[in-house]
Amino acid sequence: MRLTLAEVMAAAQAAGDVGPWLGLEIASVVIDSRKAGPGALFCCLPGERADGHDFAPQAVERGASAVLASRPVPALAGNVPVLLVPDVTRALGLLARHWRRRVNPVVAALSGSAGKTTAKEMLAAIGQEMGSCIKNPGNFNNQLGLPLSMLAAEASDRLWVLELGISRPGDMEELAAICEPDLAVVHNIGPAHLEGLGNLDGVGRAKAALFGFLRPGGAALANKDYPELWRAAQALRPDVLAMSTRDPDAPYFCAYTGCNPDGMGLYRLFLDGDALDVELPCQGAHLAENVLAAGAAASLLGASREQIALGLSRAALPGGRFAVRRVGGSTVIDDTYNANPLSMRAAIDSARAMAGEKPLVLVLGAMGELGPGALAAHEELGECIAAGGCRLVVFRDSQGGEAQAVERGLRQGGYGGEFRAVPTPEDFARAARAGEIPDGAVLFKGSRSQRMEEFLERYLESKREGGQ
Structure with missing residues (x-):
């Protein structure tokens, strides 16, 4: 991005006494004061634990040329241009649209x-x-x-x-x-x-x-x-x-x-x-x-x-998106980044196809942001797993009732495999070290809040300890 301060001010619908600096060139936008430098517009965002307005002086010390804020920053008065807007995030959207139209x-x-x-x-x-x-x-x-x-x-x-x-x-x-x-x-x-x-x-x-x-x-x-x-x-x-x-x-x-x-x-x-x-x-x-x-x-x-x-x-998939690796006698599938009913079923179907004649092991966490129908969605997941077949389902028991809902769905679907509700990665690691997780296709997946990568890490550690 390369815009004059006058353009930034007009696009962001900002106010402020910045007359002497209207011709100043702005070359970047930052929200982290540690990344500020010459030509940067530092944007003061409020947060749960920190307020960007408190870090504006540090951003200027690091070379920031201007500040976008939702309230005055007295420590900067007269030193650098401070553009004032009611909502910094909305102003960034307006500025981005202007840049899109400009180029x-x-x-x-x-x-x-x-x-x-x-x-x-x-x-x-x-x-x-x-x-x-x-x-x-x-x-x-x-x-x-x-x-x-x-x-x-x-x-x-x-x-x-x-x-x-x-x-x-x-x-x-x-x-x-x-x-x-x-x-x-x-x-x-x-x-x-x-x-x-x-x-x-x-x-x-x-x-x-x-x-x-x-x-x-x-x-x-x-x-x-x-x-x-x-x-x-x-x-x-x-x-x-x-x-x-x-x-x-x-x-x-x-x-x-x-x-x-x-x-x-x-x-x-x-x-x-x-x-x-x-x-x-x-x-x-x-x-x-x-x-x-x-x-x-x-x-x-x-x-x-x-x-x-x-x-x-040449496409490179982001981490935690159905990354496949061979570990010993297992095909390990890392799909831990996130989960909803659509992506969960699709990943399970693909893992089942990869398993072929080998055992399918599902290491799953809850699916978040499903509202009042959350438990029903997890029951349906259990029924879906039962319909396709599976050797072992390990489900992270986060005390929200999802693990029990999956188990009900498995039962209702006539599931003939094993089910385990496991509260922590450490509990899962003990089972893996004891050889209770069969080799085959092993899928790890759950919503971001479940941090199923921790289960994956423990599983891989157990394999390394076993010389695989």
Whole structure:
């Protein structure tokens, strides 16, 4: 970003006595005083444990050229320009939108209930083959992370791949108004964030709201496999393009075809009639929706088939997203980053396929933010596991009733395997060291709050101690 202070002030709708500094160039935006330097605009954000206003003097000491605040900072009076706004986060959104309009890149916005970060990483990898491309780092996908990602872009970055994450009504409208996409993609929906969005119809409407903010001439792409999403998308954009992993007659289709001896996942894409076989450094049928979203979006953005194949082959999945490794006699699957009913079932199905004739072991934690239907969703999970079969289910008992709900569902589904409710990683480690976790395909997954990576770490330690 490179803007004068006058531009920043106008875009952010800020006030302040900054006349002498209006021509000052602002080259970056920071919210951490330790990262401030010359040309930086330090933004004072309130927090639960700290208030950014208290750190503004330190930011200036480190070279920050200006400060964006929601109240005066007396210690800085007259020393540096202080721009005052009612809401710093909202002002950052306004500033990011101004920068987007000023440099006019092509913006691809992606959302979904499961796998949106993975889809974003895949599309960005293709984007790198097309030219200069930026993306949100990690999951910087909310009202703060999105503007910071956009403001980190240079004028020479011609493609912005942006992931949008929502949890309540109105979130998508706020985010989409900031980024004003040229291409909008929603690749799935599921019962996620039901505390805020209510039910699947609510999720579908909230996600599809993205399509209402497309720039003139923009394209909308939605997964027709999800009726609630597809209805909402068509209501907003009758010209929405369909993608599917179930209907091979859809304009954009993808199927998982297995993996090669090197462990690369094999997928077949159909992009508006053209077949394309691609290899990725990840595997599993549940990733087909992500591969499809990235491949279809890239095709609509003008990528060649060679660029799509090469980009996907180089895509790096973020940590904790179905990372597969061989440890001794087991295939260990790290899908610990997060979980909701949609992603949980997809991961279990893929793990079951990987297990083949070997035992399937599921080490799971609760799925969060499901509202009043949380226990019912966990019962349904148990029934789903029972229907497909499994040797052992280990469930983190966090005293919320989810473990018991899963056990009820398993019983109701006629489960014939073993179930264990384990309260701590240490308890799980003792079972692993005692050889009570059979070799096979071992999946670790749960919501972020469950920290299932701690269970994974204990399991790997037990394997190392056993010489595997």
